[in-house]
Amino acid sequence: MEFLRNTWYVALWSQDLAPEQMISRKFLNEPIVLFRQADGKAAALADACAHRFSPLSMGKVVKGANVRCPYHGLEYDGTGKCVFNPHSTGQIPPAMKVRSYPVAEKHSIIWIWMGEKEADLSLIPDFSVLDPDPKKPVSKRDWLLMQASYELIADNLMDLSHSAVIHEGILGSEHTVKGNVTIEQRGTTVKAGRNVPNVPAPGLYDLIYKNDGRQVDLWQDMRWDAPACMLNDTGVTEPGAPREEGTGFYGLHFLTPETETTTYYLFCAVRFNPISWGQPLDGEIQTKISELRRFAFQEQDQTIIKAQQDRILGQKTLQHPVLLDIDAGPVRYRRVLEGLIKQEREATNTLQGKESQAA
Amino acid sequence: MEFLRNTWYVALWSQDLAPEQMISRKFLNEPIVLFRQADGKAAALADACAHRFSPLSMGKVVKGANVRCPYHGLEYDGTGKCVFNPHSTGQIPPAMKVRSYPVAEKHSIIWIWMGEKEADLSLIPDFSVLDPDPKKPVSKRDWLLMQASYELIADNLMDLSHSAVIHEGILGSEHTVKGNVTIEQRGTTVKAGRNVPNVPAPGLYDLIYKNDGRQVDLWQDMRWDAPACMLNDTGVTEPGAPREEGTGFYGLHFLTPETETTTYYLFCAVRFNPISWGQPLDGEIQTKISELRRFAFQEQDQTIIKAQQDRILGQKTLQHPVLLDIDAGPVRYRRVLEGLIKQEREATNTLQGKESQAA
Amino acid sequence: MEFLRNTWYVALWSQDLAPEQMISRKFLNEPIVLFRQADGKAAALADACAHRFSPLSMGKVVKGANVRCPYHGLEYDGTGKCVFNPHSTGQIPPAMKVRSYPVAEKHSIIWIWMGEKEADLSLIPDFSVLDPDPKKPVSKRDWLLMQASYELIADNLMDLSHSAVIHEGILGSEHTVKGNVTIEQRGTTVKAGRNVPNVPAPGLYDLIYKNDGRQVDLWQDMRWDAPACMLNDTGVTEPGAPREEGTGFYGLHFLTPETETTTYYLFCAVRFNPISWGQPLDGEIQTKISELRRFAFQEQDQTIIKAQQDRILGQKTLQHPVLLDIDAGPVRYRRVLEGLIKQEREATNTLQGKESQAA
Known part of the structure; x- marks a missing residue:
């Protein structure tokens, strides 16, 4: 089965993602972790640390916005960049990053864009019947x-x-x-x-x-x-x-x-x-x-x-x-x-x- | 593993198939539904509706002899022909039929013929010791x-x-x-x-x-x-x-x-x-x-x-x-x-x- | 995944294999039964009878040293040779044997050699810290x-x-x-x-x-x-x-x-x-x-x-x-x-x- 990729999929009801919370999902066979940034904006990352592939979702949200890997404690921000390495000199190889998926929050839904093309907000269908x-x-x-x-x-x-x-x-x-x-x-x-x-x-x-x-x-x-x-x-x-x-x-x-x-x-x-x-x-x-x-x-x-x-x-x-x-x-x-x-x-x-x- | 097909397999004990009852089995990897006709004769059909492949055995026996699909209510008779479409004009495409397997009832057993050749009753082995x-x-x-x-x-x-x-x-x-x-x-x-x-x-x-x-x-x-x-x-x-x-x-x-x-x-x-x-x-x-x-x-x-x-x-x-x-x-x-x-x-x-x- | 074979793997703690006991394990995907001989020495055989492949470990240890197949009662000694056939003339075909794996007991551990080359005792690493x-x-x-x-x-x-x-x-x-x-x-x-x-x-x-x-x-x-x-x-x-x-x-x-x-x-x-x-x-x-x-x-x-x-x-x-x-x-x-x-x-x-x- 071939999936349509450059499109918005519904990830979660907005209400279901609380601050400090991580939710692990698999969409189109890809493991993804969803969480909220310090400003409340939702983020979605590939749910596997670039270092040893442990699920980030088994770690925790630290410093209000970073996801901390449960295995060796590497931290990623909402863009998927590793921003903290607690070991040794603390150096971070440039390749130490995970895929970040565009997300949008509209009509009380967190939408996720699974394709490689740039995310196009105008493609979210009208579900304004869900607006308050x-x-x-x-x-x-x-x-x-x-x-x-x-x-x-x-x-x-x-x-x-x-x-x-x-x-x-x-x-x-x-x-x-x-x-x-x-x-x-x-x-x-x-x-x-x-x-x-x-x-x-x-x-x-x-x-x-x-x-x-x-x-x-x-x-x-x-x-x-x-x-x-x-x-x-x-x-x-x-x-x-x-x-x-x-x-x-x-x-x-x-x-x-x-x-x-x-x-x-x-x-x-x-x-x-x-x-x-x-x-x-x-x-x-x-x-x-x-x-x-x-x-x-x-x-x-x-x-x-x-x-x-x-x-x-x-x-x-x-x-x-x-x-x-x-x-x-x-x-x-x-x-x-x-x-x-x-x-x-x-x-x-x-x-x-x-x-x-x-x- | 290659199975012998033009032969009689034992499907059920006769006693185990009551009127109005459907029994779902898989024989030689093929899903089959067994039920009785109005005259009491056993019938065996491929257990997947020709329309959308839902198991007929999850529906019910209606009108004393027809199997009704649980999904859209199409009805099949004991020969596997679709005989009722409740929707719209009620038209039934000629292709709307499922495979019917020959069955025989002898020595208190319901036998089923799995091959493509014509079923040969003389091939049922002698189990008259089971006769009353x-x-x-x-x-x-x-x-x-x-x-x-x-x-x-x-x-x-x-x-x-x-x-x-x-x-x-x-x-x-x-x-x-x-x-x-x-x-x-x-x-x-x-x-x-x-x-x-x-x-x-x-x-x-x-x-x-x-x-x-x-x-x-x-x-x-x-x-x-x-x-x-x-x-x-x-x-x-x-x-x-x-x-x-x-x-x-x-x-x-x-x-x-x-x-x-x-x-x-x-x-x-x-x-x-x-x-x-x-x-x-x-x-x-x-x-x-x-x-x-x-x-x-x-x-x-x-x-x-x-x-x-x-x-x-x-x-x-x-x-x-x-x-x-x-x-x-x-x-x-x-x-x-x-x-x-x-x-x-x-x-x-x-x-x-x-x-x-x-x- | 390719395994190293001509090497000693740890099979069991010595303490865990009692006389008359059989323990079934799979090592490197190979089913193996471990038991003790009359003199207390551990033995390891392929855990599948040469006759019909039933797991020997589902049988029992008889005569203090032989493993008896649970299906037809054939008996094997610690070298994997069939030494008793209870049926008919009792003749034993020369091919009626199962693979025997070299085992060694050292540092309170039963080691098993999984390769085809001759087992080399000098390859057991030093774990004398486990000696009394x-x-x-x-x-x-x-x-x-x-x-x-x-x-x-x-x-x-x-x-x-x-x-x-x-x-x-x-x-x-x-x-x-x-x-x-x-x-x-x-x-x-x-x-x-x-x-x-x-x-x-x-x-x-x-x-x-x-x-x-x-x-x-x-x-x-x-x-x-x-x-x-x-x-x-x-x-x-x-x-x-x-x-x-x-x-x-x-x-x-x-x-x-x-x-x-x-x-x-x-x-x-x-x-x-x-x-x-x-x-x-x-x-x-x-x-x-x-x-x-x-x-x-x-x-x-x-x-x-x-x-x-x-x-x-x-x-x-x-x-x-x-x-x-x-x-x-x-x-x-x-x-x-x-x-x-x-x-x-x-x-x-x-x-x-x-x-x-x-x-």
Whole structure:
């Protein structure tokens, strides 16, 4: 599997990285340590000392900003430069440095740039729905390490027809199987829309709509941006009513590959138009919804997707999936993603060609 | 390891597959789901949906006969054809089908045919000793997933001299080490006979013979049929008496490879000539014997054979076993099995040759 | 990883192999069973029966000296010859033998020779400090199976500057970081010396010196002999006083590869010049020191070295460590060891060349 590299991956929820704390992650198979500088800015370094390759994350943050190796006590600053050698003359060889990854903090997320090209802040997709807004309460910012590749999870999210089967009773039901699927692409942004008119509101929607099982129109508009950042604009209205009169939430889904077969899955939801009830009740229901959401992703999706992946990896000869109408979303975003990866590969080859011509 | 394919493997005891139930197995590395049709007939399908490869066995049996995929709800009938698509227009692409394996139910066993050639019912070996007969009570039909290759387990069964060492006190003793070994082959059926005259009856035989430790003649005649279906005609008599006056049991041993290194081992025993005691006691002793048998296979044989396999797999260079007289049984059945596999390989090559000539 | 073979590896502490006992080990990836002969002499055989490759160590010692295979009861003597076949005529094929490894017992250690050349007793390094001497009490002879390669552990031991960081408070402190490193080589013996003048005695040294935190001169002289047998002559004196007036211990460190990534680590310590206290207290402190030592190796060193190894194994492209002054010890012993391995490889190639010329 070839990963897109010159792009922003979601590393952590901002709230999860405290001062003096180090968090060790593997992104795209590369061990990385995240911590905060003296000014609070996040930094990300290769998590292996240049001296003997011990994980820096097993050491500690010293002097408010340096990472100290647990083995021989070398210290690195946020740029990856070794700035202190406690031994002997204290001399520091110029090669004593580790890779530093560009990070950005936006929309309550720490983003990390995994490529060699210069980091381009304009490439962070718009997730301003996560910015503070008293009218749009945000659920628990949660995460899982999923035992499945990010592509299989994105396939799952870009075709929500599975909700009616896997998440029956929570996010769908036998009534919501048949949806009207629409695909829309602007630049490299893909939207997979799904409308299910005039059905009993499924469990979670019924909870937020306080609808007591009456009929609704259900919409689910999943937006995808590279590499795997998704926003699901979803909600319900009285049958026939315009969306503005409905209620729902933005479901946020961020996938960052740990390896080819495992993925950090960060998720939460942002409520909009909480029309049907007062603030106190909202908190209680939000907690229940957060729990249901985690259950749906961890116990239901993960179980099936991991089993699906095991079958695919166990195949002796490559078999192509037989596709249906519902696969329009997965097919489209995969085409865009593969195009971006191909473009990146060709740019690298061209560059290397020029370099070897010049040499 | 190359498996014989155009042959009947034992899939399950008939009793173990209930209506509405799905059982997931891997045979010869291929994931398979077994379930019953509306008319009760068993069916076996590749356990991966043609759409997205999720295991069908994680779904459910619906409409009394169809398997419903857990991911998007596609339904397959017993022939592997997709017969229902709940989404959109409900259209089903012709390619939406999974491999169906021929199955047969005979002698209280569900057999499965793993090859590409047409299934030949006449190739099921005679295990009519398992057919209902009030005079021949059958012990618990039991099974294990053994952590060892089916060949190493068959080697073990085709040379019962190990009983005196591994199963000392249960199936053999220091007195039963020396046996007279005879080999007989008819077609592809191999019989490894073993007679041990005038010895104290070993534990389990003493239990069924109620002999209180007196001397007996012990016989063990192990019959092998491809791929690894064995029947052990074994018993004891007063020293010098004819077998008809003795008592004993048929030990049934069926080996079906899950992978190269793991094997489904189905086993039970059928008593004959229960000459020494009344029916009530028989049941109690049978239970005790069933427990001893499972202990012997699971705790004793498996432990040694798994360790043997670890040593073989850990070898850097191929070492051949140094053989003894007692290895006549394993050597003979392996020669027959390898001949059958070679024959199958050549037939496939010839067929492919003809096809490419014709093309 | 290529191992040095024609050399003595430490197999076991002599005390750990009782009569009638079998101990199964893997050295240099080869399964080996160790046991004692009737005369008490240790023997080491390939731990796989020549007949069917079952581990002999799962059988038992019989007739006071033979190893009996658990599968079919074949018996081997200490030279690896099969000397008893209980079956049939009892005939023993001449090929029925297993590899026997030369062993020697010296300095309370069972040594094993892993090469093909004749074992040379003169190659056992001098560890007479382990021989009985009432003035030099020996701590618990202990061992661990370390989850790291023997080279990474030897690197750790040949550069004790890490003590100040990993073992802070026990074997070093912030005061002992800066040491004067000296390297000395005689033949293939390497000594990495380290002197730290005028510092507060670190935890364990303070315990044995009963110094109550006063300043000391600290010395650590680590001696390395192939393949990975180390003796650390270490102690403390009043600042400026000669070593003869100080007190300390010999730290013994023996590394024997189980595999490329796991290592048997045998260790203990021998006290010398216990100048500061009476015999009764010594025992109590020795126990505390033995516990601290095991903690330092198992919980502190192993954790870091295993993590270091994971990082190295996870590298996609080979990266060389950026070295410091403190790496003089590791660099030197590695150079000697690689020279010995190269020499062995060339000798083998020459021999094979001659043999093929002669043929």
